[in-house]
Amino acid sequence: MIRQYDKIKDMDLSFETKLVDHKINEMDTGRDLTQCICHVDMDAFYASVEELDDPSLKEIPMAVGGMHMLCTSNYKARQFGVRSAMPGYLALKLCPQLKIIPLHFPKYRAASAKVRAIFAKYDPSFLPMSLDEAYLNLTNYLSTSELTPEQLVQQIRDEIQQETQLTASAGIAANRMLAKICSDFNKPNGQYFLPMEREAIMKFTSNLSIRKVSGVGRVTERVLQTLDVKTCGDILHRRAILYRLLSPISFQFMLKCYLGLGSTNFNLESDRKSISVERTFSALSKPDDLYRKVDELAELLAVDLGRNQIQGGKTVGIKLKLTSFDVRVRSKTYPSYISKKEDIARIVKELVQKELPVSIRLMGIRLSSLPPKVDDDHGVKKYFKKRKNTDAGEEQPRKISTVPSSPVSVLTSTSVTPDTHLTASIAANENAPSIVAVTCPICSRSLALDNHQFNQHLDECLNKVTVKAILQQQQQNQSPPQDQTQGRSLLDYYR
DNA sequence: GCGGATCAC
DNA sequence: TATGGTGATCCGC
Ligand SMILES: Nc1ccn([C@H]2C[C@H](O)[C@@H](COP(=O)(O)OP(=O)(O)OP(=O)(O)O)O2)c(=O)n1
Ligand SMILES: [Mg+2]
Numbered sequence: 001m002i003r004q005y006d007k008i009k010d011m012d013l014s015f016e017t018k019l020v021d022h023k024i025n026e027m028d029t030g031r032d033l034t035q036c037i038c039h040v041d042m043d044a045f046y047a048s049v050e051e052l053d054d055p056s057l058k059e060i061p062m063a064v065g066g067m068h069m070l071c072t073s074n075y076k077a078r079q080f081g082v083r084s085a086m087p088g089y090l091a092l093k094l095c096p097q098l099k100i101i102p103l104h105f106p107k108y109r110a111a112s113a114k115v116r117a118i119f120a121k122y123d124p125s126f127l128p129m130s131l132d133e134a135y136l137n138l139t140n141y142l143s144t145s146e147l148t149p150e151q152l153v154q155q156i157r158d159e160i161q162q163e164t165q166l167t168a169s170a171g172i173a174a175n176r177m178l179a180k181i182c183s184d185f186n187k188p189n190g191q192y193f194l195p196m197e198r199e200a201i202m203k204f205t206s207n208l209s210i211r212k213v214s215g216v217g218r219v220t221e222r223v224l225q226t227l228d229v230k231t232c233g234d235i236l237h238r239r240a241i242l243y244r245l246l247s248p249i250s251f252q253f254m255l256k257c258y259l260g261l262g263s264t265n266f267n268l269e270s271d272r273k274s275i276s277v278e279r280t281f282s283a284l285s286k287p288d289d290l291y292r293k294v295d296e297l298a299e300l301l302a303v304d305l306g307r308n309q310i311q312g313g314k315t316v317g318i319k320l321k322l323t324s325f326d327v328r329v330r331s332k333t334y335p336s337y338i339s340k341k342e343d344i345a346r347i348v349k350e351l352v353q354k355e356l357p358v359s360i361r362l363m364g365i366r367l368s369s370l371p372p373k374v375d376d377d378h379g380v381k382k383y384f385k386k387r388k389n390t391d392a393g394e395e396q397p398r399k400i401s402t403v404p405s406s407p408v409s410v411l412t413s414t415s416v417t418p419d420t421h422l423t424a425s426i427a428a429n430e431n432a433p434s435i436v437a438v439t440c441p442i443c444s445r446s447l448a449l450d451n452h453q454f455n456q457h458l459d460e461c462l463n464k465v466t467v468k469a470i471l472q473q474q475q476q477n478q479s480p481p482q483d484q485t486q487g488r489s490l491l492d493y494y495r
Numbered sequence: 496g497c498g499g500a501t502c503a504c
Numbered sequence: 505t506a507t508g509g510t511g512a513t514c515c516g517c
Contacts, residue, residue: 065508066506066508067505067506068505068506068507068508069506069507069508069509070508071504071508084504085504085507085508086507087506087507087508088506088507089505089506089507090506090507129503129504130503130504131504132504133504214502214503215501215502215503215513216502217501217502217503218501218502219500219501219502220501220502247514247515249513249514249515250514272511272512273511273512273513274510274511274512275510275511276509276510276511277509277510278508278509278510279508279509280507280508280509282505282506315496315497317497325507327499327500328498328499329497329498329499330497330498331496331497331498332496332497333496333497361507362508364509364510366510366511369496
C-alpha cells in the first residue's frame with residue numbers, strides 16, 4: 001500500500017475528488033437526526049464491584065484478575081499505567097503496591113442484571129454489548145416525557161447508583177458511533193450530550209482523534225497516521241487518496257467517521273456464527289499431550305454446544321499459538337453437522353497432526369457454519385419477518401486495505417501489483433528493506449529494524465508515555481545493578 | 496471455503 | 505514463574 005501511495009500521491013486526483021464529494025453530499029443529505037441514542041458504560045466495572053465488598057480498596061491501586069492477566073483496574077491503579085489486558089506480574093513492576101483481586105464473575109453478572117433491569121425500563125430493546133455496557137434508544141421514552149435528554153440520562157445514572165452503588169458514564173448523541181465516543185468524554189461518573197444537529201456533530205468530529213471511533217484500533221490508527229489522517233476532520237483533506245487506497249467498505253467507513261454518521265437501530269438477537277473454546281497453558285509439544293488437550297477442549301465445547309442448544313457446525317477449526325506467539329489457524333468443512341465430542345476430537349486431532357511438530361502455549365477449537373437459529377416459535381408467524389432492522393451493511397468498520405482495482409485504475413490500465421493485505425504489504429513493500437542497527441532514543445534498546453519498523457517502534461514507545469515514565473523513574477530509584485531483564489520484558493510487552 | 500489479521504470488551 | 509477468552513468481520517486468495 002505504501003508503494004501504491006507513493007505512486008498516487010502526486011497524481012491529479014481532481015476527478016476522484018469530485019466523485020467523492022458527490023458521495024459525501026449524498027451521505028450528508030441522508031443523515032438521520034431523529035433518534036436519541038445513549039451509550040452507558042459502567043466505570044472500572046469489575047474493580048468497582050469488588051470495592052463494594054471491600055471499600056478499603058477504593059483508597060489504593062487495585063486490579064482484578066491474576067498474576068497472569070488483569071481484566072481491569074481501578075482509577076488509582078490507572079495512574080500507574082495499570083490497564084486491562086496487562087499481565088499482573090508486569091503491573092506489579094509498574095506499581096509495586098498494587099493489590100490484585102481474583103475474578104468473581106457471579107458478582108459481576110448480578111450487578112449487570114440490576115443495571116440491565118433499569119435499562120429495560122427506558123428502552124425494552126436496549127442493546128447490551130457486554131456485562132457493563134449497552135446502547136439505549138431513548139427516542140420513544142422522551143416522546144412520553146417532559147425531560148430533556150440530559151435530564152433523562154442523569155436520572156438513569158442516578159437510578160443505577162441507587163440500585164447498585166456503582167457509577168456509570170454515558171454519552172447521548174444521534175447515533176451509536178457518536179454516543180459511544182461521548183460516553184468516554186466525561187468518564188468516570190459523567191455524561192456528555194452531543195446535540196442531534198449537523199453543525200454540532202461536524203464540529204465535534206472535526207477535531208476528534210480517529211482512534212476514538214469504535215473499530216479503529218492501534219494498527220488502523222498507525223496506517224492512517226502514515227497518510228496524515230489523525231482526526232476525523234483530516235479525512236476530508238485526504239479523501240481522494242483514501243478513495244484510491246482503501247477498499248470500498250473501508251472508504252465508506254472513513255466517510256462515516258468524517259460525517260459523524262452511524263447506526264441508530266439495534267439488531268437484537270442476531271444469530272451466532274461460531275462457538276469456540278481456547279486455553280493457554282505451559283508449553284506442550286509431545287503429540288500425546290496435545291491430543292489430551294484436544295479431548296479436554298472437545299468435552300468443554302460439546303457441553304457449551306448443548307447449553308446453547310446448537311445442533312452443531314459443519315466447519316471444525318483449530319487455533320494454535322506457538323511458543324513464539326505466532327498463531328496458526330486451520331479448518332475443514334464437512335457436508336453434515338458435527339456435534340458429538342468424539343467427532344469433534346477426532347477431526348481436531350487430524351488437523352493438529354498436520355501441524356506437527358509444534359510447541360504451543362495455546363490451543364483452541366471452534367465450530368462454525370452453524371445451522372440457522374431455531375425459532376421455538378411455531379406456525380406461520382416466522383414467515384412474516386419481524387424485520388425491525390433492514391439495514392444492509394450497517395456497522396462495518398475494520399480492515400483497511402487496498403482497493404482491489406479502483407475504477408480509475410481500470411481506465412489507466414495494466415494489472416498493477418496484486419494488492420495485498422495492508423499489514424502484509426507494508427512489511428513486504430517497504431521500499432528500504434535495508435535493516436539497520438539503531439538505538440531507540442526513548443527506551444534505549446538497540447534494535448535491528450528497517451526504517452518503517454523503527455518508526456513503528458517509536459510510535460509505540462511514544463504512545464506509552466505513562467508506562468515509560470514510570471519505568472525510567474523506577475530504574476533511577478532502584479539500585480543500578482538491577483534486573484536488566486525485568487525492564488526489557490516490560491518493554492517487550494509493549495512492542 | 497481458508498488463513499491471516501484486526502478489533503471490541 | 506507468569507503476556508486471557510469469545511466472537512465477529514474483512515481481505516485476498
Ligand atoms: N480487554 C478487556 C477489556 C475489558 N474486560 C472486562 C473488564 C472490564 O471491567 C469490563 C468492561 O470493560 P471496559 O472497557 O468498559 O472497562 P472498565 O469498565 O473496567 O473501565 P472504564 O469503562 O471505566 O474505562 O470488561 C476484559 O475482560 N478484557
Ligand atoms: Mg466500563
